[in-house]
Amino acid sequence: MIPVSTALEHLFALADPMPVETVPLQAAAGRVLAQDVHAKRTQPPFDASSMDGYAIKSVEAEQHAQFKVVGEAAAGHGWTGTLGAGQAVRIFTGAPVPAGADHVIIQENVDRAGDLITITDAGDTKSNIRPAGVDFTQGKAVTAPRRLTPGDVALLASMNIADVPVRRRPVVALISTGDELVMPGEEPGPDQIIASNTFGLAAMLEAIGCIARILPIARDTEASLRTLLGLTRGADLVVTIGGASVGDHDLVARVAAELGMDQKFYKVAMRPGKPLMAGRLGGVAMVGLPGNPVSAMVCGTIFLTPMLRAMLGLGAAPAKRHQVPLSCDLGQNGPREHYMRGYVEAGKVRDAGAQDSSLLSVLASANALIVRPPNDPPRASGTLVDIIPLTQQS
Ligand code: AMP
Numbered sequence: 001m002i003p004v005s006t007a008l009e010h011l012f013a014l015a016d017p018m019p020v021e022t023v024p025l026q027a028a029a030g031r032v033l034a035q036d037v038h039a040k041r042t043q044p045p046f047d048a049s050s051m052d053g054y055a056i057k058s059v060e061a062e063q064h065a066q067f068k069v070v071g072e073a074a075a076g077h078g079w080t081g082t083l084g085a086g087q088a089v090r091i092f093t094g095a096p097v098p099a100g101a102d103h104v105i106i107q108e109n110v111d112r113a114g115d116l117i118t119i120t121d122a123g124d125t126k127s128n129i130r131p132a133g134v135d136f137t138q139g140k141a142v143t144a145p146r147r148l149t150p151g152d153v154a155l156l157a158s159m160n161i162a163d164v165p166v167r168r169r170p171v172v173a174l175i176s177t178g179d180e181l182v183m184p185g186e187e188p189g190p191d192q193i194i195a196s197n198t199f200g201l202a203a204m205l206e207a208i209g210c211i212a213r214i215l216p217i218a219r220d221t222e223a224s225l226r227t228l229l230g231l232t233r234g235a236d237l238v239v240t241i242g243g244a245s246v247g248d249h250d251l252v253a254r255v256a257a258e259l260g261m262d263q264k265f266y267k268v269a270m271r272p273g274k275p276l277m278a279g280r281l282g283g284v285a286m287v288g289l290p291g292n293p294v295s296a297m298v299c300g301t302i303f304l305t306p307m308l309r310a311m312l313g314l315g316a317a318p319a320k321r322h323q324v325p326l327s328c329d330l331g332q333n334g335p336r337e338h339y340m341r342g343y344v345e346a347g348k349v350r351d352a353g354a355q356d357s358s359l360l361s362v363l364a365s366a367n368a369l370i371v372r373p374p375n376d377p378p379r380a381s382g383t384l385v386d387i388i389p390l391t392q393q394s
């Protein structure tokens, strides 16, 4: 059996970075920036008023000082003259500050009579001016790789970047295998259950920016599996679920080998999980996951998500962990690394219920995996343990 970290290295070796494509800014949120982009302009491009008031010279800003209002500067419509001594320009937020002025006195601090203003409160020492370039200057870089947030999109817009180079979204073909499976919404026979793994994994992978393609269920025959694998053209990663161990009906490894996959089969020292198959089929990366629903979802978190993040150009790193104290006691762990379904609340974590790898109700109630090292001794409440949040997106 190999450790999780070694299995992950094998998967990263299959994770070729996606090609770069250009998308309009409006479609860029959530995508991974593939190349550095540079501001095409300076923001603000001029000294701008941050308040509604009057532009004056700061040396003249004294209590009871009077000014003649000689013009108006509004957002989008500056005043083109040069301010002289004793003069003021009516100014609004976002307007360019006229030449000759270096202070905006807010309108609440003056009295106006006709075109004369008098300062009633000279206590405001702020200039109320946003200097040119205070946000960013032309050429400022937004560096790749980076998953673009709504804030990033606003920044790119402000930089006048209308088209954004991003990694193409990986298309992941998901194939459930098993005679016992039917699709959600179908009527199962007496010996059948509903395929859940493909749907859970699709949701997980779409959340990190993939396009999940759920294929029809492969029956437990070589012909059916061969047909389904033939439908994966155009996918950047093929994922099969179930049929991956060594039972009589576990055909995935056999059929993939017949189709020419340079396949590696690993027994990974983890719980839940264990059988994992990986390789390339016709140049495309393929991963075979175990069928037990919780195993498939845990492997999705531990293996597929990091692999797809690597394909998205976000670097080859395992799922992020951090440490929180236990709020319950945990017993001795066995020889395999255990990814327990846990629940984090008020900064502490407890197990989320029974740890059988078929229990989707427990997985759905969990919000983290508690990682137990091999042969970890019993842990008392209060001990720090590693957790992997289950809602991580980036
Ligand atoms: P297998 O690896 O094919 O032997 O499957 C192990 C267990 O997981 C069996 O109980 C299967 O019925 C179940 N299983 C396999 N694939 C799925 C799936 N896509 N959705 C739900 N359960 C599955």
Ligand code: MG
Pocket (backbone or CB within 6 Å): 177, 178, 179, 242, 243, 249, 291
């Ligand atoms: Mg099966």
